[in-house]
Amino acid sequence: MKLGNKWLAAALGSLVFSGAALGADTQLSALFMAQAAYSEQDIEQMTEAFEAANPGTDVKLEFVPYEALHDKIVLSHNAADGYDVVLFDVIWPAEFARYGLLENVSDKIDSTTKGKILEGAWSTVEYDGQYYGMPWIVDTKYLFYNEAMLKKAGIDSPPATWGELVQQAKTLKEKGVVEYPLVWSWSQSEAVICDYTTLLSAMGGEFLDDKKNPVFHSGGGLKALEYMVDSIKAGLTNPNSREYSEEDVRRTFSSGQAAFALNWTYMYSLANNPEESSVAGQVRIAPALGEADISKASAVNGSMGLGIPVNSKHKDLAWKYIQHLTSMPVQEDFARLSLPVWKASYDNPEIAKGQEELLVAAKVGLAAMYPRPTKASYQEMSAALQLAIQNALLGNQSPEDALREAAETVANLD
Template identity: 30%
Template structure:
């Protein structure tokens, strides 16, 4: 999830269903289990609806396709940078049965909602190399074990840190725990030029759901358990939220951190205003740019997120590509998705943007690892990443999480009260059939 990348986005209610995505529904899937994809037919011009392409990659990929498909041109439709607004516009398009959007670049947590509402087409599994892709990424594309989107990009949060400053302070390894992170900041402070200690995504939007879920998981708890039941009464959940709350209180997270989304935090890190930054892979290429846009190029490294007693757990993010039920020329749409999600094109995408591919082999490619030393860290992070709460009524759930977490971070509520209220809200959401 990103606000820009996946992470992010919110998913609306699913009618009477209130189950964990991916779990079997008792007696409700007999017709779905035998369903086969409908014919994806028609060749001709299509559109790709996506969030604002801050990477600058997509139009070049479209140009490559368009040059060899003169009668099947793809036009890029850029939606707002905010994932919440992207989702809203995609839903409005579907509810009016408009053919304006053909291919949808969707957040990984939207699959179930879009499929359940009949807004996207089921895809033929045998036309995608799913066995070569990361398991976690593939799981985000299915609804009741049927493929409704193609894995496109995956994502997991990582810890960006100023290696030059840690080296100067005699710190030889990045922090593995939250206490070590705070201790490192105290040692680094004299050489940090007033830089803040830690940043993430703490504005009230989907990024906060990711950061909150990560903190809870990194303390050894879960927002919901394996059965989809809220689990925030666990004392460890409070320890996770307390890390964020107390970090604001003691200045570990600078006051302006409450306004950070992905881009605000990225700019702060690149301007040398943060020692540590929780961020997605896309920041790597931008922060290492040598065109003068980054003050920290060559001065930082990447490590796993820290946790309460050891390495933490990242939130799983990413994007998938789906075909609108109401789009035209779905045959072209399928072929275009296969092109954009091919291993060869995903390698190019990685090289140009540092965004995370879904093919496992690319993480072990010596050429790529040399160019992007963080790839082994990212592969491990993605492999152990925790999905955002897989509640079918996800829109209601993420709104509740954002409201309560933000209240705790801003001091409107105590951590204990915020978690108690969130437990009540999520219990109602999950049980409201």
């Protein structure tokens, strides 16, 4: 495979170890996600450069679906052959810190580095003032729309609010442009929580109050779920959305079966690639919408970081590998599926080239990222919310009853 010369040079210049320091055939084991953001091929190429810069080092890569990532990290804690580097979600540092799963690397991060990385990215790896890794993927969900479909329905510009999106979806359906104008990732998984968080933030909702009591079952949190349910009842949302992940959304939208979709950054490149999409050239992107008199835009913090499990036998080398993957030259060379965490990268014309519209949307979306709750028991909270949302989407319960039951469960969590 062809390796990017500029970041290979950077790797060779800053990451070379002496053979004595490494020993022969030192193996790192690294755990990554097999969907969204960087592709497996991207990570393999990044890793090849690191291995080339560090003779005698072999990095064993493992890719799993997002849904398996958390449990893989937890279960490997006491394993004899655990991981040296793991990819983790922004919602996990509180839990991992409480149970001592990740190395505290605060002393490895200097003030200069802190100042050069987007402020919001640091929340990905921080808990209680300590850092448990380096931010690597800074991401949020955007509104994707098919410009050709909108024009066919006589719609001149995309919606400015979630309410306006419903009206445009109705027009598209009534004019026979597409059966289900909307597609979402609403499977009973963290995917639906990300979409729900986006809508909750747009409608002025909150998950918890100042005393950490659940309040998502009222106000904007309730309005968000009612919006989701109503879009299905009106025949505007593809009913299969209740089973869809982000990749299902991408495939549905890219095959011309939807006019609007909410998804992560990586879909922009793939949906505009003729080899991956039948609607390439028709795809536009905008920040996720706001709601009239409440918000201008909405966004969920979907960022991820790289950390070192406390039981790693090669912590120094693992940190060097993380430094390589998160370095600005590497991130800039692979900025088509995931945007860099470095501030200066957004002024680099090479990064903007061909994805100017994405960067415009990113400036708004990344600044509006709304966090999911920082709780050690977040996994349990999320599971209760996933069940409630699914019950409401399936019509088993009203949004009000479903969220009230979830709130009762969450109130009893620590």
